[in-house]
Amino acid sequence: xxxxxxxxxxxxxxxxxxxxxxxxxxxxxxxxxxxxxxxxxxxxxxxxxxxxxxxxxxxxxxxxxxxxxxxxxxxxxxxxxxxxxxxxxxxxxxxxxxxxxxxxxxxxxxxxxxxxxxxxxxxxxxxxxxxxxxxxxxxxxxxxxxxxxxxxxxxxxxxxxxxxxxxxxxxxxxxxxxxxxxxxxxxxxxxxxxxxxxxxxxxxxxxxxxxxxxxxxxxxxxxxxxxxxxxxxxxxxxxxxxxxxxxxxxxxxxxxxxxxxxxxxxxxxxxxxxxxxxxxxxxxxxxxxxxxxxxxxxxxxxxxxxxxxxxxxxxxxxxxxxxxxxxxxxxxxxxxxxxxxxxxxxxxxxxxxxxxxxxxxxxxxxxxxxxxxxxxxxxxxxxxxxxxxxxxxxxxxxxxxxxxxxxxxxxxxxxxxxxxxxxxxxxxxxxxxxxxxxxxxxxxxxxxxxxxxxxxxxxxxxxxxxxxxxxxxxxxxxxxxxxxxxxxxxxxxxxxxxxxxxxxxxxxxxxxxxxxxxxxxxxxxxxxxxxxxxxxxxxxxxxxx
Amino acid sequence: xxxxxxxxxxxxxxxxxxxxxxxxxxxxxxxxxxxxxxxxxxxxxxxxxxxxxxxxxxxxxxxxxxxxxxxxxxxxxxxxxxxxxxxxxxxxxxxxxxxxxxxxxxxxxxxxxxxxxxxxxxxxxxxxxxxxxxxxxxxxxxxxxxxxxxxxxxxxxx
Numbered sequence: 001x002x003x004x005x006x007x008x009x010x011x012x013x014x015x016x017x018x019x020x021x022x023x024x025x026x027x028x029x030x031x032x033x034x035x036x037x038x039x040x041x042x043x044x045x046x047x048x049x050x051x052x053x054x055x056x057x058x059x060x061x062x063x064x065x066x067x068x069x070x071x072x073x074x075x076x077x078x079x080x081x082x083x084x085x086x087x088x089x090x091x092x093x094x095x096x097x098x099x100x101x102x103x104x105x106x107x108x109x110x111x112x113x114x115x116x117x118x119x120x121x122x123x124x125x126x127x128x129x130x131x132x133x134x135x136x137x138x139x140x141x142x143x144x145x146x147x148x149x150x151x152x153x154x155x156x157x158x159x160x161x162x163x164x165x166x167x168x169x170x171x172x173x174x175x176x177x178x179x180x181x182x183x184x185x186x187x188x189x190x191x192x193x194x195x196x197x198x199x200x201x202x203x204x205x206x207x208x209x210x211x212x213x214x215x216x217x218x219x220x221x222x223x224x225x226x227x228x229x230x231x232x233x234x235x236x237x238x239x240x241x242x243x244x245x246x247x248x249x250x251x252x253x254x255x256x257x258x259x260x261x262x263x264x265x266x267x268x269x270x271x272x273x274x275x276x277x278x279x280x281x282x283x284x285x286x287x288x289x290x291x292x293x294x295x296x297x298x299x300x301x302x303x304x305x306x307x308x309x310x311x312x313x314x315x316x317x318x319x320x321x322x323x324x325x326x327x328x329x330x331x332x333x334x335x336x337x338x339x340x341x342x343x344x345x346x347x348x349x350x351x352x353x354x355x356x357x358x359x360x361x362x363x364x365x366x367x368x369x370x371x372x373x374x375x376x377x378x379x380x381x382x383x384x385x386x387x388x389x390x391x392x393x394x395x396x397x398x399x400x401x402x403x404x405x406x407x408x409x410x411x412x413x414x415x416x417x418x419x420x421x422x423x424x425x426x427x428x429x430x431x432x433x434x435x436x437x438x439x440x441x442x443x444x445x446x447x448x449x450x451x452x453x454x455x456x457x458x459x460x461x462x463x464x465x466x467x468x469x470x471x472x473x474x475x476x477x478x479x480x481x482x483x484x485x486x487x488x489x490x491x492x493x494x495x496x497x498x499x500x501x502x503x504x505x506x507x508x509x510x511x512x513x514x515x516x517x518x519x520x521x522x523x524x525x526x527x528x529x530x531x532x533x534x535x536x537x538x539x540x541x542x543x544x545x
Numbered sequence: 546x547x548x549x550x551x552x553x554x555x556x557x558x559x560x561x562x563x564x565x566x567x568x569x570x571x572x573x574x575x576x577x578x579x580x581x582x583x584x585x586x587x588x589x590x591x592x593x594x595x596x597x598x599x600x601x602x603x604x605x606x607x608x609x610x611x612x613x614x615x616x617x618x619x620x621x622x623x624x625x626x627x628x629x630x631x632x633x634x635x636x637x638x639x640x641x642x643x644x645x646x647x648x649x650x651x652x653x654x655x656x657x658x659x660x661x662x663x664x665x666x667x668x669x670x671x672x673x674x675x676x677x678x679x680x681x682x683x684x685x686x687x688x689x690x691x692x693x694x695x696x697x698x699x700x701x702x703x
Contacts, residue, residue, distance in 0.1 A: 048689040117686050121645045123661065124688070202592065205645055205660045245554060271658045272586030272665035279583060283572065287565040298557045352568065353583065354575050357656045361647050361684035428651035430684040435692040441680045443652065533589030533662025538643045540688040542619050 015072035026060035058118030080489035094143035101136030122208035145175040165491040170229020181218035202534035213264035227380035244302035252292035262519025286351040332383025335411035343371030364425020367418040395478030413459025424449030587664040609633035617646040620690035647685030
């Protein structure tokens with residue numbers, strides 16, 4: 001079975017190995033940045049290098065690491081679960097485009113020609129290669145989406161009496177959300193950024209920013225959903241039990257499809273010129289989009305309780321100790337779920353606009369997304385790697401002890417880091433800055449929280465280094481697998497019984513489009529009817545371009 | 546078992562829905578109570594008319610009520626150091642001449658995006674006992690001199 005998907009597995013191997021390279025570089029940028037922005041730590045880089053590193057950290061980890069890992073793991077999940085192959089021409093084409101695009105954007109950043117951070121707010125100027133690279137990466141992912149949709153539709157056709165399989169449905173949901181979000185970003189890039197960059201065309205900053213955040217929030221579900229799909233699919237198989245509720249999992253997927261997009265204005269709650277009513281609608285939708293996360297928290301916890309009890313756990317908390325915490329795959333997922341819960345809570349606080357203006361653009365936000373994308377997604381992907389890498393490369397994980405330690409270090413480090421950064425944010429410490437001393441005016445709370453945060457950051461960075469070394473050792477020195485990995489990949493009967501309205505994605509996509517219309521018609525109408533205010537492009541190094 | 550499961554599911558779903566409704570209501574009521582409407586804006590202000598429309602400086606409108614107009618540019622606020630005596634209410638008008646900036650008075654609720662072409666207008670009622678010097682900083686990346694874009698707000702009582 002495992003050897004039937006040679007071409008698909010080659011795609012996954014390249015994609016995942018590239019994502020590890022990106023993770024290593026992005027992580028290195030992370031530690032440079034962390035130490036440099038800690039008060040009274042000796043500055044070892046200048047400001048322009050700092051912002052270059054910060055741009056690299058954001059673009060490489062938030063976009064490239066996640067996208068390439070997700071594409072790789074998506075193909076594995078879909079092929080193994082459905083038993084069907086993926087069109088290899090489309091896969092290869094998508095891989096080539098995405099790689100070229102990423103390398104172009106990376107070259108622009110590393111050569112100091114795109115020091116605009118990962119949000120590249122207009123009218124900050126970057127070299128055209130940066131925007132063209134970003135657009136190519138997105139085109140690549142679209143082709144990938146087509147290839148996966150083909151498989152999904154074929155499976156549905158071949159299995160008329162069955163509901164959609166869970167992991168494949170998760171990957172398909174992820175890609176639907178991606179396709180809801182990215183066309184607007186591409187329009188933004190083609191209409192605003194590329195002309196700004198090539199012809200020095202003036203750009204309306206609020207328009208560019210609104211279109212960016214139309215994309216920017218669904219992006220987070222693009223990171224999180226594959227992780228959640230892996231929990232739904234992987235946890236029961238890992239623990240030899242059943243998922244608590246398949247129906248609830250599908251409801252969660254659909255809620256993500258419905259409301260992941262008309263929420264972007266919660267990134268713009270303190271923007272002048274964006275309508276208050278639209279902001280309130282987006283806040284309500286944000287609360288609604290918190291519900292599938294809460295459903296997921298319930299569903300996976302209930303599954304864990306069930307598994308723990310089946311293993312003889314007694315009483316209210318006895319199930320916890322019966323779970324296989326010495327298994328790095330499980331530990332990584334378990335810790336991801338715990339920190340995702342914390343991140344969810346701080347996310348609801350961000351969306352609550354009376355609270356948001358205390359924490360907007362402070363290190364609170366940095367603490368928040370390190371719990372979500374940098375833990376719920378990243379740590380889950382690391383756990384998944386302990387399963388997938390042996391399968392893809394036919395090698396045993398080298399040094400099981402290091403592998404066991406790694407998720408614990410990540411959890412402890414991230415817990416300290418994010419807690420300290422959340423608290424520092426409440427005291428107003430700004431994010432995205434080279435220096436927080438402000439000529440000695442720095443409040444002492446910032447010194448403490450950033451200092452403690454740095455300790456946590458070092459701990460989870462070490463965990464990341466261990467992960468990368470681990471993977472290098474496994475690939476170079478790992479012994480051959482003695483037996484096939486003992487997991488039933490194809491859907492279990494209970495997972496695909498009875499198709500229902502939850503499996504009819506077309507209906508939900510139409511409703512999603514309607515909700516996006518409700519959410520975005522007011523702000524865009526306001527923006528375009530009152531007239532735009534284009535301003536000329538400005539160099540990040542100062543002055544007009 | 547199956548019935549118990551469905552019951553647990555239902556309880557959880559009801560909890561989620563009621564929590565989120567409660568959040569929405571509390572948020573709406575809170576916003577009403579502190580009359581928080583988010584920043585308003587003078588917009589659009591065309592690039593060429595910025596300097597005639599926006600004159601930076603501090604004006605006292607009536608006793609304790611100030612209007613403070615500030616322009617942000619790479620990499621300074623103008624005016625940079627502001628001293629206010631017994632302020633009850635401050636109306637900030639903040640404009641950008643070039644790129645996005647973020648206007649934050651650290652340790653207060655003053656935190657607003659400054660978007661070129663869209664002059665942010667916010668009203669702030671500082672706590673009655675608040676005095677001393679606070680950092681006014683830029684909290685949105687605006688180029689490599691971003692960290693040096695700061696000033697002070699000094700509140701004097703008496």
